[in-house]
Amino acid sequence: AQPIALFRKDRISYRTSSRTHKNALDAWMVRVLEKSRNIKTPVTYKHGAIDLAFMRNLMKLSVREDGPLLGREHLKKIGIKLVIERHLPKTYLDGATILTEKDNPVIGITIRYDRLDNFWFTLMHELAHVARHYGQDIDIFYDEKLLEKDGIEIDAKEREADEWAEESILPESKWEISNAKITPTAMAAQSLANELGINTAVVAGIIRYKHQNFYYLNKIINDDSAKVRRYFPDVFKLKAKI
Numbered sequence: 407a408q409p410i411a412l413f414r415k416d417r418i419s420y421r422t423s424s425r426t427h428k429n430a431l432d433a434w435m436v437r438v439l440e441k442s443r444n445i446k447t448p449v450t451y452k453h454g455a456i457d458l459a460f461m462r463n464l465m466k467l468s469v470r471e472d473g474p475l476l477g478r479e480h481l482k483k484i485g486i487k488l489v490i491e492r493h494l495p496k497t498y499l500d501g502a503t504i505l506t507e508k509d510n511p512v513i514g515i516t517i518r519y520d521r522l523d524n525f526w527f528t529l530m531h532e533l534a535h536v537a538r539h540y541g542q543d544i545d546i547f548y549d550e551k552l553l554e555k556d557g558i559e560i561d562a563k564e565r566e567a568d569e570w571a572e573e574s575i576l577p578e579s580k581w582e583i584s585n586a587k588i589t590p591t592a593m594a595a596q597s598l599a600n601e602l603g604i605n606t607a608v609v610a611g612i613i614r615y616k617h618q619n620f621y622y623l624n625k626i627i628n629d630d631s632a633k634v635r636r637y638f639p640d641v642f643k644l645k646a647k648i
Contacts, residue, residue, distance in 0.1 A: 413432075413506065413545065413546065414545070417543065417544055417545040417546070418544070418545065418546045418547075418548070419544045419546065419547045419548065419561070419563065419564070420548050421547070421548060421549045421550060421558060421560055421564050422497075422498070422499075422548055422550045422558065423498050423550055423551065423556070423558060425496070425498075426496065426497050426498060426499075426550060427496040427497065430494040430495065430496050430497045431494075431497055431499060431502075431548050433494060434491060434493065434494050434497065434499065434502075434514070434516075435502065435504065435514070435546065437491055438489045438491050438502070438504065438512060438514040439504065439506075439512065441489045441491060442487045442489050442504075442507075442510075442512045445482065445487045445489070446482075447482050447483075447485045447486075447487060447510055448482070448483065448485075449483070449484065449485045450485050450509040450510065451484060451485035451486055451508075451509060451510055451511055451536075452484075452485070453540050453541060455484045455485075456484070456486075456533055456536055456537040457537060458570065458573060458574055461530055461533055461534075461537075461570070461574035462574050462577075464477055464480060464481075464529075464533075464574075465526065465530070465574060465575055465602075465604045465608070466603050466604060467480065468522065468526055468604045468605035468608050469603065469604060469605050472637065473522075473605070474522075474525060474634055474637045474638075475637050477529065481513070485509065485510050485511075486510065486511050486512075486513060486533075486536065487510050487511070487512045487513070488512075488513050488515065488529070489512060489513070489514045489515070490514075490515055490516075490517060490638045490641050491514055491515075491516060491641065492516055492517070492518075492641060492642065493516035493518050497550065498518065498550040498551050499516050499518065499548060499549070499550050500515070500516055500518055500519075500524065500528045500549055500550060500551065500552045500553075501513065501514060501515045501516065501528040501529070501531065501532045501549050501552070502514045502532070502546065502547060502548050502549060503532045503535040503536060503539075503546070503547040503549075504545070504546050505535075505536070505539075505540055505541075505544070505545050505546065506545045506546065508540075508541070511536050511540065513529065513532040513533070513536070515528050515529060515532070517634050517635055517638070517641075517642075520633050520634055520635045521607070521611065521627055521628065521632055521633070521634065522605055522607045522608055522611075522627075522632045522633075522634055523553065523607055523608045523610060523611020523612070523614075523627055523632070524552070524553055524611065524634075525634045526575065526605070526608045527552060527553050527571055527575065527608070527611060527612070527615075528549070528552050528553075530570065530571035530574045530575060531549060531552055531567045531568065531570075531571040532547070532549070532567075533570075533574075534566065534567040534568075534569075534570035534571055534574075535547045535563070535567050537570065538563070538566055538567065538570065539563055539567075544563065547563075547564075547567075549564075549567075552568075553611060553614075553615050554620075555618055555620060572612060572615075572616075575602075575604065575608060575609070575612050576598070576602065576609060576612045576613075576616075580598065580601065580602065581616065584597075584598050585597065585598075586598050586609075586613050587616075590613050590614070590617055590619075590622045590623065592610075592623060592625070592626055594613075595609050595610045595613055595623055595626060598613075605632075606626055607626050607627050607629065607631075607632035610622075610623040610626040610627050611623075611627055614627070
């Protein structure tokens with residue numbers, strides 16, 4: 407990996423709060439790149455390996471007990487390294503895509519919120535950056551406050567990544583005819599999740615996001631079964647998951 411001083415600032419995209427300390431983001435990225443060197447992948451990444459079909463298939467792992475871990479292993483098989491590293495103070499980072507090493511793109515996720523909906527949406531957002539923006543004019547995408555109602559301005563690439571993330575989890579065609587669009591109840595979320603074959607907590611998070619009401623479906627989203635940090639006890643200094 408290159409020393410941080412060699413990264414061109416004009417090739418970094420900051421979807422960040424004005425209160426964020428950018429030096430802290432760079433320090434976090436250095437740590438992620440260090441950890442990524444210990445991940446062995448069987449292949450180099452071939453541009454085009456990720457599309458909406460791939461992302462939707464990956465989302466189906468969200469119903470499995472060890473879904474986040476299975477997702478990480480699945481990505482290794484196509485040459486993508488997923489690194490979990492908690493965010494630093496004075497940042498609000500959810501994830502980042504690092505395309506400086508073309509053979510093996512790196513995705514970093516902080517699990518800033520200990521929720522499945524945040525984890526999977528962030529992962530889909532970063533995968534969309536790899537799918538749509540690999541080999542273009544940006545090498546690093548920093549993404550703060552995803553799935554939040556916030557005033558951060560976003561550009562065309564960020565809008566595209568958001569749209570792909572939404573479409574990979576809850577296709578617009580399904581949303582338009584869903585009861586959850588009219589009445590965002592737990593029953594409607596469960597029904598939609600069953601139809602899509604993905605985790606109910608993830609669907610509930612997208613429903614809240616689409617309605618821009620972050621009080622909906624709290625019980626589902628914050629249930630103990632929808633926690634994520636337990637899968638990465640080494641990062642969060644937790645007891646190993648039994």
